[in-house]
Ligand SMILES: O=P(O)(O)O[C@H]1O[C@H](CO)[C@@H](O)[C@H]1O
Ligand SMILES: [Mn+2]
């Protein structure tokens with residue numbers, strides 16, 4: 001028996017998606033977007049100097065083959081990361097018709113999305129009247145605020161005071177298939193916000209809206225901050241995923257961070273959450289020491305995406321990558337003979353790109369563990385990660401993936 005770890009660095013794409021021309025930011029295609037490549041280039045050119053300095057410094061993940069993966073996926077150089085790979089390395093391509101978190105994670109877990117998501121139009125009154133009416137009915141309010149595409153941090157700054165005055169929830173969406181509700185934890189109430197999201201979810205899921213997301217915030221007088229009590233209510237995956245395969249085979253499955261929400265809490269025996277990625281890193285490192293034989297640990301580190309990608313903050317994203325690299329080193333040091341850990345991502349979110357939405361990209365495949373050795377797996381599919389981890393764990397896989405082990 002051996003252990004498996006699947007670690008998703010949310011939005012850490014490496015460019016080169018063959019269908020990037022079918023995905024958009026601000027109405028223009030994502031062709032050419034490259035999260036890691038463009039951050040590395042900005043760092044090398046001195047354009048990412050806030051709170052850090054110089055070329056992107058990621059010795060551990062670059063050592064496994066991150067820079068080589070960027071080159072393979074996109075043909076571009078990633079200055080500072082072009083070490084000779086010492087791990088199992090490659091690039092993975094998504095086929096699901098969405099560049100969002102559930103699509104990416106489900107496909108990495110072996111299940112491509114078989115349907116088209118419903119997206120709300122980028123216009124005044126993005127939401128149909130029946131959805132607005134349902135939100136009002138559950139919330140017990142005369143109306144909603146927002147009803148448009150927005151950045152979550154901007155909209156609470158704009159509408160936070162009005163929300164406190166009227167008591168109306170702030171409902172907004174983005175280029176993703178999401179219905180997001182921002183509300184004040186004290187004035188509106190956190191429980192009331194969660195009940196509102198939970199109550200709306202079945203109707204929105206029936207329309208193939210991927211997630212209803214609670215976005216609680218605190219503060220007063222135009223000064224508002226979001227709290228860690230975000231909660232995602234996602235449509236269940238259409239068929240059993242890697243988590244279910246492991247669970248059904250009697251294995252222990254550890255979910256770190258958002259994984260529980262993304263998989264509607266299916267196939268999970270242990271949930272490990274935290275206030276931020278630093279807490280999640282502690283969980284990951286602890287589980288490298290403690291996870292039992294035959295277990296699967298599936299982690300998501302969200303702050304690359306939520307704090308820096310959507311905010312188009314290149315320095316911040318670079319700081320997060322450099323910090324995470326030190327976490328990866330501590331984690332890898334604790335792996336045991338027979339273990340396999342794969343670092344990957346769910347989509348891109350190039351902080352140098354136009355707009356504020358995700359970017360369609362390939363993602364890295366970086367496999368490591370004592371005895372795993374160095375080899376290119378080439379260009380694989382997202383689903384092949386699930387098949388490979390199933391092979392490693394010696395459990396039956398389902399769906400279209402092929403193991404690269
Ligand atoms: O701007 P915020 O609220 O962070 O929203 C972002 O977070 C959502 C879910 O990950 C994305 O769809 C994007 O809109
Ligand atoms: Mn994501």
Ligand SMILES: [Mn+2]
Nearest residue numbers: 305306310358
């Ligand atoms: Mn995102």
